[in-house]
Amino acid sequence: MKRPSIRRIVLGVSLPALLLVVTSGPQPAFAHKAKHTPAQLRAFEQVFIEQVKVGDLLFHGDEATQKRLGVTLSNTGMACAMCHPYASDTHPYTFPKFQEQVNKFSTLRDMINWCIEKVSEGERIEEDSSAMKALEAYIYWSTRGSTLEPGTH
Numbered sequence: 001m002k003r004p005s006i007r008r009i010v011l012g013v014s015l016p017a018l019l020l021v022v023t024s025g026p027q028p029a030f031a032h033k034a035k036h037t038p039a040q041l042r043a044f045e046q047v048f049i050e051q052v053k054v055g056d057l058l059f060h061g062d063e064a065t066q067k068r069l070g071v072t073l074s075n076t077g078m079a080c081a082m083c084h085p086y087a088s089d090t091h092p093y094t095f096p097k098f099q100e101q102v103n104k105f106s107t108l109r110d111m112i113n114w115c116i117e118k119v120s121e122g123e124r125i126e127e128d129s130s131a132m133k134a135l136e137a138y139i140y141w142s143t144r145g146s147t148l149e150p151g152t153h
């Protein structure tokens with residue numbers, strides 16, 4: 001009797017397996033196809049707005065919030081808002097882009113740290129820190145609804 005070729009064995013095993021995967025209901029990767037409920041959306045918005053509020057405090061130099069999060073955003077007595085009266089003045093929708101000041105392709109987070117270190121003589125904050133996320137939330141919130149124009153000036 002002729003022995004079945006390897007190719008036949010592989011096909012024989014993998015084709016039914018593939019069919020099983022394709023036909024056996026929703027997979028974890030498609031889980032987000034389910035619409036969020038209004039209650040879930042409200043909860044998400046609440047989490048976001050809480051972050052925006054923390055970012056607002058940081059942007060305006062609130063000492064207690066900086067202390068709580070263990071950050072020193074400025075040592076000149078100048079808060080972000082003194083130079084950028086509106087957070088939207090920092091044009092978050094234009095990032096990432098080439099930034100002359102640092103001669104580098106930069107993200108919003110890079111520029112937040114640039115201002116903290118170079119302009120405000122503070123201590124740079126971790127990219128994934130609570131303070132960075134809150135500042136980012138506040139700055140993006142300030143331009144909600146605007147069109148993304150990455151790479152522009």
Ligand code: HEC
Pocket residue numbers: 059073078079080081082083084089090091094101108111112115116119120135
């Ligand atoms: C003493 C004034 C001053 C303070 C305080 C300051 N900045 Fe800035 N910031 C500047 C200047 C000057 C620039 C560079 C010019 C520009 O791009 O607008 C800049 C640029 C930026 C940019 C890039 C804007 C763009 O369109 O490229 C971001 C983002 C930013 N600052 C965020 C912050 C944050 C967040 C803080 C507080 C942690 C802060 N800045 C504090 C003066 C300041």
